[in-house]
Amino acid sequence: xxxxxxxxxxxxxxxxxxxxxxxxxxxxxxxxxxxxxxxxxxxxxxxxxxxxxxxxxxxxxxxxxxxxxxxxxxxxxxxxxxxxxxxxxxxxxxxxxxxxxxxxxxxxxxxxxxxxxxxxxxxxxxxxxxxxxxxxxxxxxxxxxxxxxxxxxxxxxxxxxxxxxxxxxxxxxx
Numbered sequence: 001x002x003x004x005x006x007x008x009x010x011x012x013x014x015x016x017x018x019x020x021x022x023x024x025x026x027x028x029x030x031x032x033x034x035x036x037x038x039x040x041x042x043x044x045x046x047x048x049x050x051x052x053x054x055x056x057x058x059x060x061x062x063x064x065x066x067x068x069x070x071x072x073x074x075x076x077x078x079x080x081x082x083x084x085x086x087x088x089x090x091x092x093x094x095x096x097x098x099x100x101x102x103x104x105x106x107x108x109x110x111x112x113x114x115x116x117x118x119x120x121x122x123x124x125x126x127x128x129x130x131x132x133x134x135x136x137x138x139x140x141x142x143x144x145x146x147x148x149x150x151x152x153x154x155x156x157x158x159x160x161x162x163x164x165x166x167x168x169x170x171x172x173x174x
Contacts, residue, residue, distance in 0.1 A: 007163075009039075010078060010117055011047045012110070012128035012143060013054035015157050020063035031168045033066065037075050038171070039164055046078035050112040080116055087115040094146040096139050106139035113143065117152045126154040 024032035039045040052073070057064035066072055090111045096103045117124040132144040147154035160166075167173075 006123065008043065008078075008120075008124050009045050009127050009160055009163070010113060010124055011045060011051065012113055012126065012130070013047075013051050014129045015127055015160075016047075016055050016063050016067060018129050019157065020061075026062040026066060029168065031170065032166070035164075035166055035170050037072065038174075040072075040075040044164060045076070045160075047076050048078045048080075048082075048109075048112055048116050050109040052077060054109050078116060080119055082112060082115045083119060086118050087111055090114050090118070090146065090150065094149055095141055099139065103139035110143050110146070114146055114150060114152060117147070118150055121150075121152050124152070126152055127157060127160045128154060129156055131156075 019032060020026060023029075026033055036045055047067075052067055055064050055067045067076070091099060091107070094114065095107055095111065099107070113126060113128075117126050126143060126147050128143040130142045130144055132148070133142050134145050136142060136145070144154045165173075
């Protein structure tokens with residue numbers, strides 16, 4: 001059953017990393033990972049390719065193996081285009097006016113995540129486990145703070161779990 005959603009939740013890499021490492025390890029709570037794929041299939045949860053590439057790890061990092069699988073990529077990857085003008089605005093206004101190579105390294109792929117959300121801010125919501133800290137400036141700014149500056153909705157994983165009604169028996173309810 002496909003569920004029609006009015007929002008697309010764009011995941012930051014830390015959502016996948018933290019879920020696996022701290023509270024929903026793939027082997028202990030496989031229902032979470034199935035739930036992510038279910039909502040990716042119906043279009044409610046997506047990840048831009050640039051963000052998916054940030055999920056890394058060695059042979060023990062099951063979440064890194066998971067995200068690289070063809071099945072996950074085909075369902076989870078966000079197919080939208082990013083706008084170069086918006087990306088430059090996010091970088092130069094949201095982070096650093098004239099970024100150095102070190103600044104680009106510090107920002108990582110976060111500007112892409114925010115830029116994708118800006119492509120349709122009424123429908124796209126960023127989900128990141130970063131915590132707002134407005135006192136941080138420059139390339140180390142946090143995703144929620146840059147999102148707020150650009151009028152993009154940004155929440156943590158717990159908002160997503162509530163919005164899409166996660167439970168370990170979610171599949172029995174569909």
